[in-house]
Amino acid sequence: MQQLKGAGAVIEAYHTSLEPFWHPILPSDNLKDNPVAVELLGRGLVLSRLDGAAVVFDDVCRHLGAALSRGTVVDGCTLRCPYHGWSYDKSGRCVDIPARRGAAIPREARVRSYPTRERYGLVWVCLDEEPEREIPAFPEFGDSEVHKGPLRTYGPWRASAPRIVMAALDDTHFPWVHPGILGDPANPEPPDHGVYREGEYLVSTYDMMQPANDTVSTNGGAGALEKVTYTNYVTPTSIRLVKESAAGVYVIWQVATPIGHDKSLIFSRQARSFDRDPARDPEYERLQDTILEQDRPIVESQRPWLLPPLSSRMMLYVRPADLPLVAFQKWLEELSIPQEV
Ligand code: FES
Ligand SMILES: [Fe+2]
Known part of the structure; x- marks a missing residue:
């Protein structure tokens, strides 16, 4: 019993520690006329579009606690509760109580709203009133020289967000989990890693020989190995892998959204400086789907x-092979992101 209580406290602390970060919760295109229920860090939220802007509230009506996500958006500007019709404006303030129209609306009649942004085709929310960090950068998004693949949503996976990020940061599993795609089982030796901090990111770099494929180059033909230089930009819940090879630059931008300590969604998008015909996207998406299904x-x-x-x-980390993982975990500890559940 004592142990269970301890686990609950750690989970709570984990949720709290990730509140100051921005988390994507829904593709912008999925937010139309109706409110949408989402979960983030163990909390039920309702997402709606009011006066054209995406807004996020606690999914609990201030009156008797019904879920606002079961309600309706009225005239594009208020969210109306399905139970007794209380309506909330985009700031979360109640502006209509049908059972006592004509009387003043109590000041406490409001629901908590959270900082919300739309970027990279996603709606982002921060559960802290004062976001301390930036949305994880995807500089290729605005670069017209680089082709962007479609936004993809994976999961939820039954895993914590840092574990998912770590899986993408960890290159020494490539020959084991992704043989013939990202690694060569005959050459499982780890590359030399460079690891450093840059602004809000942990960066890891390395060169490795990878099997020829669309994302690397197919010049050498099937079975050939080609040199790829990786530069990975990591936050506790996101990673941007920049792969430079004979083909050009290939980028995978991936964010893990912590629904809870053991459940996360993954939003992902690719970009490439070569082979820019959108008709080729399905090939690249298939490759990425295969890799993620191998990891999952x-x-x-x-x-x-x-x-x-x-x-x-x-x-039991081994050095120097696991150096980027050790640096990642040290950083999480510095950020007081609790562990051990
Ligand atoms: S519970 Fe929402 S209006 Fe009554
Ligand atoms: Fe992997």
């Missing part, structure tokens, strides 16, 4: 759900 059962199997503290030695 492994990442979902990892325990504990959150990363155990380095000092616990519950995970």
Whole structure:
């Protein structure tokens, strides 16, 4: 019992520690006339478009607690509760109580609203009133020289967001989990890593030989290995992998949204400086789908759900191969993102 209580407190602390970060919760295109229920960091939220802007409230009516996500958007500017018709404006203030029209609306009749932005085709929310960080950058998004693939949503995966990011940061599993695609089982030696901090990012760089494919180059033909230089920009819940090879620059931008400590959605988008015909996108998407489906059962199997503290030695890192992972975890500890559940 004592142990369960402890786990609950750690989960709570994990949720709180990720509140100051921006999290994507829905593709902008999916937010139309009706409100949408979403979950983030263990909390039920309602997302709606009022006066043209995406807004996010707690999904609990201030009157008797009905879910506002079951309500309706009226005239494009207020969200009306399905139970007794209280209506809220975009700031979360109640502007209509049908059962007592003509009387003043109590000041407390409001629901909590959260900072919300739309960027990169996604609606982002920060559960802290004062966002401390930027939305994870995707500089290729505005670069007309680079072709962007479609926005993709994966999951939810039964895994914590940092575990998902770590799986993309970890290159030493490539020959084992992605043989013939990202790694060569005959050459499992890890590359030399460079790891450093740059602004709000942890950056890891390395060169490796990778099997020829669309994302690297097919010049060498099937079975050939080609050199790829990786530069990965990481936050606790996102990673942008920049791969430079004979083909050009190929980017995978991926954000893990923590629905809870053991459940996360993945939003992902690719960009490439070559082979820019959109008709080629399905080939690239298929490759990425295959890679993620190979990762998924492994990442979902990892325990504990959150990363155990380095000092616990519950995970036995090997150096120098696991250097980027150690740096990532040290950084999470610096940011007081709790672990050990
Ligand atoms: S519970 Fe929402 S109006 Fe009554
Ligand atoms: Fe992987």
